[in-house]
Structure formats: C-alpha cells, structure tokens
Amino acid sequence: MLSRYGGYMGKVMILDLTTGKAEEYPWTDKQREMFIGGKMMAAKILDDNFSGSERPFSEENLIVISTGPLTGTGAPSSSRFNLSTLSPQTGLITSSNCGGTFGWYLKKAGMDALILKGKCPERSWLEIHNDKFIFHSAQELWGMKTTETQDALTDLLSAKAGKKARFGKLCIGPAGENLVLYSAVVSDERAGGRTGVGAVFGWKNLKAITVSGNHDIPISNPEKTAAHLKKWFKYLRNHPLTGNQLPRLGTAGLVSSMQMRGLLSTKNYNYGHYEDFEKVNGETLAEEHNIVNKGCLSCPIKCARTVNVCGHEVKGPELETLGLLGGGILNNDLEKILRWNNELDELGMDTISAASTLAYAMEANEKGLWDNGLRFGDTDGISAIWEDIAYRRGVGAELADGSRRLSERYGGKEFAIQSKGLELAAYEPRKAVGMGLGYAVSNRGGCHLNGGYMVIMEGLGLNINSQTPHAKADGTGMFQHLMEMISASGQCLFTSYAFFPGFLLTRPNGPITSTVNFLVPYLGWALRFLNKFPTVAALHLPVFHHTKMIKYALGMPMTFGKYMRCGERGYNLERKVNAKFGVSAFDDTLPKRLTDVPQNPDDPTTKVPLEKLKKTYYRARGWNQNGLPTKATLRKLKIDK
Ligand code: SF4
Incomplete structure (x- = not known):
C-alpha cells in the first residue's frame, strides 16, 4: 500500500513470531495524515488490537517498532525509531524512543513499521533483509551482554556476506533475558531504555534483530527540503542550547542549573540540593573525562559524551544518571558513575529505574523496613548489585521488580519515587510544580518527557515562577502535544x-x-485558547522549523496549528488505550513525599499541589473528573471509534 506522501516507505509489516509468517498490515494515507508515524502510529495499532485483557508477558502483547516519516530524510536528529508495547512496569501502553541507525535501516528495508506478535518457540534472533525474514537460533548469543551481542551479529553477517556487513541492529542483554522489569533494548550505543521493553523481547524469546535493504527514502520536494534544511541546521548551530550547551556539556550540563534551583534530586528525593554536585556535574565530566562528542545520524547537536572506562571508549552518562547515581544515593565519585552507566548499558537496564529503585532500597533499609544491606553513600558493592539484578540473584531478584512493587512488599510507598510504576527522572518537582503535574499525568508513567518537560520553563530554560500552579496545566498540555508530534515524526526531542x-x-x-x-x-x-483552537495558528513559526519540513519533505499540508492538533490526537489516543487497561485519575499520582512534604520546611509552597493542578489539566484537556477523555473530545479528535 504505497503512499502518495514523501518520507514514507508505504509499508507496515506484521510478523508472527510463533509461526514465522509475515504479511502486510493495512495502513492508509488517511491514517498517515492522522497519526503521522512513530509512537502515534503505534498507539493507533495498539488501540485497534488491544481489548484491555492483554498482559505484558503474553503472546497477545504486540511490539510495534515504528519509524517516523522524517526518519532518515536528513532532517536534524532524525535517526530515531520507536518501540511501543504493553509495559511490564506499568501494565499500560508505552513507547520507548531510541537513536542509533536501526530506524534508518528499517526504512531501507522498505518498511515504516514492523509489528511483532506471538512468541518465538525457541531463543532466536531475527535477520531482516528487504522483505525476507529469517529466524536464527540465539542459543549462542543468549547470556551475552549488549556490545558482545552486537559484535557477534556483525561477525556473523560479515562472514555470510564475505565483507564487512552494514546493517541496523538492536538487542537485549541479560536483564531482558531474565525479565528484569526495567530492561532496555540497545541499538548501537543508544537505548530504548525506559518502561521495560527489553523484558517483553526477553519473554518473547527474541534476543536481537538485524535489518538491511536497498530501498531509497522518497522526498516530495527535494529542492525546497534541501534549502529548508540548510536554514534549520544553521538555526540549531547558532542556538544557545542546541548549538552551545548541549554540544559542549551534553544533558549533564543541566546538573549545575538544577542544583542552583533546588531541582537536583538528592538522597532519594529527600532534598533538592547535593553539596558535592560539582564532583558529578557536566563541567567536571567535560574537563576530566570527555574524550569526544558523538551524536546520532544526521544530528548537528551531538549531545552524547564518550568517556574512558577501564581502557575502553564508551558512552558517557546523561544528566538523569548523574543525578540519580550521584546525589540520589549520596555518591560523589564520578568515575564510579561512568563505570556503572556502562555496566547498566551492557546488562541492558534502564539507568533511571535501576538507580531510583536502589535509592528506595537504601531508604527502606535506613528506616528499618527492609534489611537488605544497602546504605546511602556506601557504594563499594554496587557493580555486583547490577549483576545480581540482571541475573535475578539474591537481593537483586527483588530489586529487579522496581520500586513500586518493593514498596507494596515492604512499605514506604511515600518514598518510592515513581508514578504508575515508572520511576521519575532526576528533576525534583517540588521546585517545579508543572513538572510534578507532568510526571503524574504522563501516559507512560513518571516520565519527564512524556510529561511535557515544563521544567524547561520553570528554571532550566526560562525562569517563570516555579511554585505557582497558574498556566502550568495549559503549558503542560501544549508541550505534550508538541513533543508527541516531534517524536511521531521521527525526530529527537x-x-x-x-x-x-x-x-x-x-x-x-x-x-x-x-x-x-x-x-x-x-x-x-x-x-488554553491555542490548545483548544490550534487551527487559528495556521502558519509556520520562525523558531519552529518542523512544520515546514513536513510540508516540503512529505508534501503533506501542515501548519503549526495542525501540528498541535495532531499531537493532541496522539496524546488522547494513548490515554484512550490506557483507559482500556483501567487507568483513571486515581493513577495520576506522585509519592506523598512530593505532594505532602515541603522541600523547604519553612516554605509550604515547595510541594506539588497535585489535585488542584490535575483538575485544571483535565478540564483544559476536555477530560472528565475521572481523568478520561469525554466522548466529545474523542469525537473532536476523530478517535471515537
Ligand atoms: S541530540 Fe543527542 S540524543 Fe538527540 S539525536 Fe542528537 S545526539 Fe542523538
């Protein structure tokens, strides 16, 4: 079913892992206009296939690997692909976004998306070349860490081709094999890290996928696209964040700003400042450890750090990892964080959930709820703990279940820093209450990005009043819509x-x-007016180049208003699917530490006024008091069927 639009390969495939049978999944241009691609397209596919009775570890659960129409078009930071499924951490639908080259190669194989259903009868890896799907035994790969797995695949395919093979690859590590609930999928050096997608691969006996092909990605208007790209790259290179701070310091550069504003989660979110932050911030990382900046394909920002760990050049930690494995557990040894970050990548685990679960366990031990031997500031045996989690041994077997389940087992729900089962990132929301709302209402659980990332307005970019609830609900909605579309288009947020x-x-x-x-x-x-009537913004903003890129590269009519409306559709669609699995206002929560205990005991405003914010947010979104989209809202967005 080829598309009349550029950017798309015009084909979605569904592969039954149980039988090995592949067929085309119907996907029309009308659906491309409505759901664009990536996570939004995946949400539509999951909505059409899930009744609400499916479970993450079941043959009925689907994995949708989808690209966006801009993936591989040369648009800035457009090498992204998306993994959507039912998350074992939250039991709800999730999407995990990843850089690397896999998305580009999937399109070279002629596909916009691949849907996986069923379960491989035995441990397998999948080789895709154009429209051929070949299953191989993964018996020899099983147990390998992520770099070793990817190197072994390169050797196997190069031996087969008789020359160095070029292909996209993704895999899981031991954590995914052993169903650690926060296991990642790793592709090159990047990870689809959050919400446990790796464990779903592990349950389905699928260790890895390689993909290659020789299709070209069509562009609707190559001349206008090229001219627009020239302007856009220049704009990004000259911008203080994308052209200076991110390339210079990576996301790690935000640690110092967070410290200044009381946003740096410290000692399992007891505090917002870490006295030793300078030992684990972006400046120290850049001065003492960074070897070279790296980036994903066609990315002018190049935010990734490369550091030396035990004589190997490996990917450096992001801000969330520095925060949660630094002040979060009272560790001021940056070299340890670099090593742990690499160990977690190699085992195939999400660094945020691993770190936050560890912090919960330390506090549970300190409070006498769970005698587990883990203590804040005592970091000598942490590498062994990661291994124990990945192989589900000893205390690691329990830590592998994440902080929500542990708090249900041992108590301390008020300091299990998660929402809907997903641990929060390192931004302390009591000093950025809009970010607190975002964490709570996010479709995929406590995620700063899916939550709208209001913290960029509340101290990390602009500096609006971080404690007031005013404009936070509407701002959260607006940023959620924008990010939904950027991601669905195949670009980095x-x-x-x-x-x-x-x-x-x-x-x-x-x-x-x-x-x-x-x-x-x-x-x-x-x-709110703009969110409600986005079509009044029937224009292209000079600071927002994404809309013109869609117009030129895809040939699809697009304006800023249309872009926003489309993002709103995606966000509501995810909520609609989650409602099938029982989500409601009851689940849009934060631990009591963040809503009931002021960060500054002398300032009662330094906590998240969540119920008040939620009410405004639901009303602004056209959701009922139970936090669900009304029929009128679904009808307006054309997703009521
Ligand atoms: S900004 Fe960073 S994460 Fe995003 S595409 Fe570029 S290098 Fe990759």
Whole structure:
C-alpha cells in the first residue's frame, strides 16, 4: 500500500513470531495524515488490537517498532525509531524512543513499521533483509551482554556476506533475558531504555534483530527540503542550547542549573540540593573525562559524551544518571558513575529505574523496613548489585521488580519515587510544580518527557515562577502535544529546545526575558485558547522549523496549528488505550513525599499541589473528573471509534 506522501516507505509489516509468517498490515494515507508515524502510529495499532485483557508477558502483547516519516530524510536528529508495547512496569501502553541507525535501516528495508506478535518457540534472533525474514537460533548469543551481542551479529553477517556487513541492529542483554522489569533494548550505543521493553523481547524469546535493504527514502520536494534544511541546521548551530550547551556539556550540563534551583534530586528525593554536585556535574565530566562528542545520524547537536572506562571508549552518562547515581544515593565519585552507566548499558537496564529503585532500597533499609544491606553513600558493592539484578540473584531478584512493587512488599510507598510504576527522572518537582503535574499525568508513567518537560520553563530554560500552579496545566498540555508530534515524526526531542528564541536564554536577567518570565503565569488563558483552537495558528513559526519540513519533505499540508492538533490526537489516543487497561485519575499520582512534604520546611509552597493542578489539566484537556477523555473530545479528535 504505497503512499502518495514523501518520507514514507508505504509499508507496515506484521510478523508472527510463533509461526514465522509475515504479511502486510493495512495502513492508509488517511491514517498517515492522522497519526503521522512513530509512537502515534503505534498507539493507533495498539488501540485497534488491544481489548484491555492483554498482559505484558503474553503472546497477545504486540511490539510495534515504528519509524517516523522524517526518519532518515536528513532532517536534524532524525535517526530515531520507536518501540511501543504493553509495559511490564506499568501494565499500560508505552513507547520507548531510541537513536542509533536501526530506524534508518528499517526504512531501507522498505518498511515504516514492523509489528511483532506471538512468541518465538525457541531463543532466536531475527535477520531482516528487504522483505525476507529469517529466524536464527540465539542459543549462542543468549547470556551475552549488549556490545558482545552486537559484535557477534556483525561477525556473523560479515562472514555470510564475505565483507564487512552494514546493517541496523538492536538487542537485549541479560536483564531482558531474565525479565528484569526495567530492561532496555540497545541499538548501537543508544537505548530504548525506559518502561521495560527489553523484558517483553526477553519473554518473547527474541534476543536481537538485524535489518538491511536497498530501498531509497522518497522526498516530495527535494529542492525546497534541501534549502529548508540548510536554514534549520544553521538555526540549531547558532542556538544557545542546541548549538552551545548541549554540544559542549551534553544533558549533564543541566546538573549545575538544577542544583542552583533546588531541582537536583538528592538522597532519594529527600532534598533538592547535593553539596558535592560539582564532583558529578557536566563541567567536571567535560574537563576530566570527555574524550569526544558523538551524536546520532544526521544530528548537528551531538549531545552524547564518550568517556574512558577501564581502557575502553564508551558512552558517557546523561544528566538523569548523574543525578540519580550521584546525589540520589549520596555518591560523589564520578568515575564510579561512568563505570556503572556502562555496566547498566551492557546488562541492558534502564539507568533511571535501576538507580531510583536502589535509592528506595537504601531508604527502606535506613528506616528499618527492609534489611537488605544497602546504605546511602556506601557504594563499594554496587557493580555486583547490577549483576545480581540482571541475573535475578539474591537481593537483586527483588530489586529487579522496581520500586513500586518493593514498596507494596515492604512499605514506604511515600518514598518510592515513581508514578504508575515508572520511576521519575532526576528533576525534583517540588521546585517545579508543572513538572510534578507532568510526571503524574504522563501516559507512560513518571516520565519527564512524556510529561511535557515544563521544567524547561520553570528554571532550566526560562525562569517563570516555579511554585505557582497558574498556566502550568495549559503549558503542560501544549508541550505534550508538541513533543508527541516531534517524536511521531521521527525526530529527537532535543530539537524542541530551540523553540525558545536564543535571546531569551542568553540574557536570562535582561528586561525582555524578565518580562516574559513574569507574564507567562498570567497567560494560561492564551495557552488554553491555542490548545483548544490550534487551527487559528495556521502558519509556520520562525523558531519552529518542523512544520515546514513536513510540508516540503512529505508534501503533506501542515501548519503549526495542525501540528498541535495532531499531537493532541496522539496524546488522547494513548490515554484512550490506557483507559482500556483501567487507568483513571486515581493513577495520576506522585509519592506523598512530593505532594505532602515541603522541600523547604519553612516554605509550604515547595510541594506539588497535585489535585488542584490535575483538575485544571483535565478540564483544559476536555477530560472528565475521572481523568478520561469525554466522548466529545474523542469525537473532536476523530478517535471515537
Ligand atoms: S541530540 Fe543527542 S540524543 Fe538527540 S539525536 Fe542528537 S545526539 Fe542523538
């Protein structure tokens, strides 16, 4: 079913892992217009196939590996692909986004998406070349760590081709094989890290996938696309965040700003400041450890760090890992964080959930709830703990289940820092209450990105009042819509950092920035109007190049308003699917530490006024009091069937 639009390969395949049979899954241009690609397209496929009775570890669970129409088109930071499934951590639908080259190669094989159903009868890996699907025994790969697995696949395919083979690959490590609930899928050096997608691969006996092909990715208007790309790359390179801070320091560069603003989760979120932050911040990482900046395909931002661990050049840690494995467990040894980060990648585990679960266990031990031998600041045996988690041995077997389940077992729900079963990132929301709302309502659980990342307005980019609830619900909705679309299009969310004009960021105390910071909390009504009637913005914004790229590369009519409406559709669709699995306002929660205990005992506003924020958010979204989209909202978005 080829597409009239550029960017798309025009084919979605569904592969039955049980029988090995592959067939085309119907997907039309109308659906491409409505659901674009990536996570949104996956949500539609899951909505059409799930009744609500499916379980993460079951043959009925599907894995949708999808690309966006901009994946591989040369658009900035567009090497992304998406993995959607039912998460073993949350029991809800999830999407995990990954860089690397796999997405580009999937399109070279002629597919926009691949749906996996059933379960391999034995441990297997899958080789895809164009429309051929070949299963191989993974008996010899089983037990290998992620780099070793990918190297072994390269050797196997190169031996078969008689030359160095070029292909995309993804795999799981021992954690996924042993159903650690927060296992990752790793592709090159990047990871689809969050929500346990790796464990679903492990349950389905699927160790790895390789993909290659020789299809070309069509572009609707190559001349206009090329001219637009030239402008866009230049804009990103000149922007203070995407052209300076991220390339210079990576996401790690935010650690110092977070410390300054009380946003750095410390000692399992007891505090928002870590006295030794300078030993584990981006500046120290850059000065003492960074060897070279790396980036995903066609990315001018190049936010990835490369560091030396035991004589090997490996990927450096992101901000979340530095925060949670630094102040989060009272560890000021950066070299240990570099090593642990690599160990977790090799075992195939999400660093955020692993670190936060460890912090919960340390606090449970300190409070006498669970005698597990783990203590804040005592970090000598942590490498062995990661191994124990991955192989489900000793205390590791329990840690492998994540903080929510442990708090149900041992108590301490108020300090299990998770929402819907997914551990929060390192941004302490009591000093950024909009971020707190986002964590709570996020479709995939406590995720800063799916939650709308309001913290960028509340101290990390702009500096609006971080404690006021005003404009936070509407701002959260707006950013959720934008990020939904950026991701669905196949691009990295960091391209959205350039949404804020550079002059606002380079002069944080200048009169214009100060005025904007002052005014935004009073502009909730304007944001709500824009969210409600996005089509009034039938234009392209000079700071937001994404819409013109869709217009030129795909030949699909697009404006900023249409882009927003499409993102809103995606967000509501995910909520609609989650509602089948019983999600409601009851699940949009945060641990009591964040809602009931002020971070600053002398300032009662330093906690998240969650119930108040939720009410405004639901109303603004057209959801009922139970947190579910009304029929009218679903009808408006054309997802009521
Ligand atoms: S900004 Fe970083 S994560 Fe995003 S595509 Fe570029 S290198 Fe990859």
